[in-house]
Amino acid sequence: KAGVTQTPRYLIKTRGQQVTLSCSPISGHRSVSWYQQTPGQGLQFLFEYFSETQRNKGNFPGRFSGRQFSNSRSEMNVSTLELGDSALYLCASSLSGARSYEQYFGPGTRLTVT
Amino acid sequence: DQQVKQNSPSLSVQEGRISILNCDYTNSMFDYFLWYKKYPAEGPTFLISISSIKDKNEDGRFTVFLNKSAKHLSLHIVPSQPGDSAVYFCAARSNFGNEKLTFGTGTRLTIIP
Numbered sequence: 550k551a552g553v554t555q556t557p558r559y560l561i562k563t564r565g566q567q568v569t570l571s572c573s574p575i576s577g578h579r580s581v582s583w584y585q586q587t588p589g590q591g592l593q594f595l596f597e598y599f600s601e602t603q604r605n606k607g608n609f610p611g612r613f614s615g616r617q618f619s620n621s622r623s624e625m626n627v628s629t630l631e632l633g634d635s636a637l638y639l640c641a642s643s644l645s646g647a648r649s650y651e652q653y654f655g656p657g658t659r660l661t662v663t
Numbered sequence: 664d665q666q667v668k669q670n671s672p673s674l675s676v677q678e679g680r681i682s683i684l685n686c687d688y689t690n691s692m693f694d695y696f697l698w699y700k701k702y703p704a705e706g707p708t709f710l711i712s713i714s715s716i717k718d719k720n721e722d723g724r725f726t727v728f729l730n731k732s733a734k735h736l737s738l739h740i741v742p743s744q745p746g747d748s749a750v751y752f753c754a755a756r757s758n759f760g761n762e763k764l765t766f767g768t769g770t771r772l773t774i775i776p
Contacts, residue, residue: 553706582764584766589768592707592764594765641706641764652697656704656706657705
C-alpha cells in the first residue's frame with residue numbers, strides 16, 4: 550500500500566506571494582491533518598479534514614487555509630507569505646473512526662520564504 | 664503553552680545499552696500517547712503507542728511506560744542500535760480532539776558505536 554505523498558517536496562517563494570501544497574493520503578484513510586515543523590517548536594497542528602470538512606483547527610492565522618476533496622486528497626494554502634512561514638509542512642493521514650489513532654506522515658514540503 | 668514537554672533536546676547512548684527518552688504532559692484530558700521517530704528529510708514514522716488505561720506497552724525492542732499520576736511517559740529502547748539515531752517525538756491526543764495530536768519538541772538520540 551502506497552504511503553502518504555506530498556508535492557512539491559521543496560519550494561522557494563518570496564514574501565507576499567501565496568503557495569499551495571498538496572497531500573495524497575494512504576488509500577482508505579479519510580482523515581488528513583497538517584502540521585508545521587520549525588526548529589525548536591516541534592510539530593504545530595494546523596488543521597484536520599475529514600470527509601471534506603474541517604473538523605479541527607490549530608492556532609494559526611487566517612492566512613493558512615486548506616481543503617479536502619472527495620477522494621480525500623487535501624491541499625493547504627498560505628497567502629501573503631511571511632519570512633516566518635519558512636518551515637517543513639507535514640501532512641498525516643489516519644483511518645479515523647476505527648480504533649486506531651495512529652497518524653501516518655508524508656515526507657513533507659520544505660518551504661523557504663525569502 | 665507547551666502541553667507536551669520533552670525536556671532533553673539531545674541524548675547520547677552507547678550501542679547495546681538502554682536508551683530512555685522522557686516526556687511530560689500537563690493536560691489531563693489526554694487519553695492516548697504516541698512516539699514517533701524522525702530521520703532528516705523524512706516525515707515522522709509511528710513507533711509505538713499507549714492508551715491511558717494501560718501503564719505499559721511493548722513492541723520488540725521498544726517499550727513505552729505511562730505514569731498517569733505523574734503525567735509522565737517514557738520510551739525505552741533495548742538494546743540500542745546505530746539505526747536508532749534519530750529525533751524522537753512524543754505526542755498526545757485528547758479524547759475531545761478528534762485527530763489532533765499535540766507534539767513535544769523532540770529529543771535527538773545519538774547511538775555511539
